[in-house]
Amino acid sequence: MHRRSFVRLLAATPFLQVPSGLPPLRVVSKYAAAATPGMPGPYPGRVVAVTSDKSVDPSTGKADDETVREMMARGMRTLTGAATTRDAWRRFFDATDVVGIKVNCGGYPHCISAYEIVAETVRQLTGLGIPVSQIYVYERFQDQMTECNYAAHLPEGVQSVAAERANRNVDNSGYDPATYLEADLFGEEDTRSNMMKLVSQRLTKIVNIPNMKDHGATGVTGCLKNVAYGSFSNVARTHQNGKSHTYSVVGTLAAMEPLRSRTVLQIMDGLRGVWHGGPFARTTRYVFYPRQIMFGTDPVAIDRLLLDIIEKERRAHGAISIWDRSPASLKVNNTRARDADPNVNIIIREPGHVEFASTLGLGVYDKKKITVENVTV
C-alpha cells in the first residue's frame, strides 16, 4: 500500500456529554458496534455462580483441576441452556475466531486468573476447532506475563501476548494510535489511552477472566476494570494523589469499540479473592477463598455481585467499607499504611464505576433485576 493512502481524515468526535463534576472524555474509534455487542451480550442481568468447596484447598491455596473443569462445564451449560459443554461454548465461538483471553496477572503470586480456568478455556476453544495459533492469552505487561507463565500450563502454540515489556511508559508500539480515549484528568501531558492493537486489529472475540479483588481506586476490580484497564495504555493516570477518575473512565473504556462488541464471555474467577490491598496480592494476608466461578455476558451484573462479595468480606474482618469516603480513612499515597491497615485508603475509591457503566448500556446494575442461578459442584 502506498504511504499516501495512510493519510486520511479522522472522524471528528466531540467530547462526551458527562454529568457535572466528571471530566470530559473523548472517544476516538473508527469501529462500529456489532449488531449484538458482546457486552452485555445475550444474557443481560443474568449470572451463573458455581461454587465448590473442593475447588481450592484454603490451607495450601491449591486448586483441584478436575473440580474446576466440572465447575466450568456446569457453569457454561447453565448459562446457555445447552445440552453439552461443547454446544455451550459454540454459542460464542467458532473455528474461524481469533480469541483473546484477558487474564489478570496483577495479583501475582496469590491471586491471578487461575491456570486451571485458563487452561480449560483453551481446551474448550481448541475443541471447537480453533487453532492454538488463534488463541491469545493477554495482559498489558510482559514482565507480569513472564512471572505468571501461563504457557507452562497451556498447549504449545497458544500465544502469550503483552502490549508493553513492563509498566515503564516507554513502549507504545503495541497500541493502536487511531483508537483511544482522550481526557485531561490531572493536567497530564499525555492525555490519551490507546487500545491494544491486538484487541482492535487481531482478535475477533475476547473471554474476560478477572479475579474477585478489592481495588484501592475503584473499590473492586472485576469484569469491567480487568477488560478496560487491561486493554488500554496509560490508565494509571486516572487515579493519583487521593483522587480517582475511575468512576467514569472504567466504563467508558469498556464501552469503546471494538472492545465492547468483541468481549463476549465473562468468567469471574472467584476461586481465590483479595479483600484488601488489591489489585495486588503479594502476601496471603488479605487473600480469601470464595471458591466460586461466575459466568455471564453482562459485566455490570457480575461486578454488582462482586461489590457485595468484597464488602461482605471486608466487614467480616472489621475493615472500612469500599464505599468509605471519609477523609479520616485517607492517607494519600501511603501504600505502606494501606498495606498494613485495612482501614486505610490511599485514594477515595469509586465503586460507583459499576453503576456508571450500566448507564453506558454495558449491563444491569439493579440487583432486583439481576438473576443469579447458583450451582454447587
Next chain:
Amino acid sequence: MIPLLLLAALPCIEVMQGAEGRAALAAAGITRICAESDLAGREAAATPGITARAGVASPTRSPWVDANGWRFTRRPDARFVYDVPRGKAALAAAEAFAYGADAVLKIDPADARDVAAMLTFLEGLPAADLPAIADLAVVDDGSAMTGEVMNLLARRNLLFQVVRSPTPQFAINIAIGSAAYPRQEAADPSAFAQNIRRQLTDERRALRIYGSEVVIGRLTGDATRTRLHLLNYGGREIEGLRIRVRGAYRPGQAQVAGAGRITLEDQVVAEGATEFSLPRLTTYAVIDLEAAR
C-alpha cells in the same frame, strides 16, 4: 582537561581526567579540541535527564525533567557549559545542538564514544536554519520567577518566544507581575503553566507528544517546511511515540541518533494538524516535514 573544537553549530567538548581523558577522546575519533578561550565566562547548564525530587509536589505522576532548552531560548547569545556525569554527555550534546546553543561539554571519558557517535550524527544532519515556532510569548523581566515559568512551559511542550514587551503576534503574552499574570499566581510555576495550557487549549498547540512525559520537542519552521527536534530525557528508548504537529504535512522520515532513517508510521492529517508515530526514539531525533500543497 582537553577542550575540543568542533563545528560551530555543535557543542564544544572538554574531557576530564587529563591524559586518560585525552586518550579516550582519541580512541573515539574526537580530534578537534576547544581553545582555552572557549571555556571562559560561561554559564552553567543543568545536567539533562530525569530526577526524583523528594518533597517536590507534582500534580501528576510525571517525572521531573531537568532540561536546558528554556535557558537557551531565553538567552540565545549566552555561552554555556555542561559538566555532566557519566551517561549524560550524548544527551547534553544533542540538547545544545537542538537549540543552537553555544555550549562546552565537560564529559566523563567513558562517554567519549557516545559523544563521538552523537556528534557524527549531528554533523550528518542536513542544515535547516529555520525560525522557532511558538504558541505564546513570555515577556522576560530577567527574574528567576519568570525563568522558572519558562522552565515549566518548556517541560510541558508549551512553545514560547521570549520577548521584551508584549507583541500582537501572539494572543497570549505572559508578563509576570501584570494584571493578567500576577506574581502570586506564578509562585507555583507548575500550576501557572497548567493554567496557560488551559488558556491556549491543547487543540491550538503547535506540538503535542503522546506516549511519554519525558520527551521535549523544539519546533522550527517556515511556510514550506518544519523541523522537529525530539529530546528524550528518560534514559530509555521509547517505542511508538505519537506526535501531533499543527499544520498539514506530507509523509516524512525521522533521523534518529543511533538508529538512522526511520519512516514515520500511521500518519493522518485532520483538524488542522498532522499526526504520526515514531517507531523508535533513542536519545534524540530530528524530523523534517514538508508542508502539504
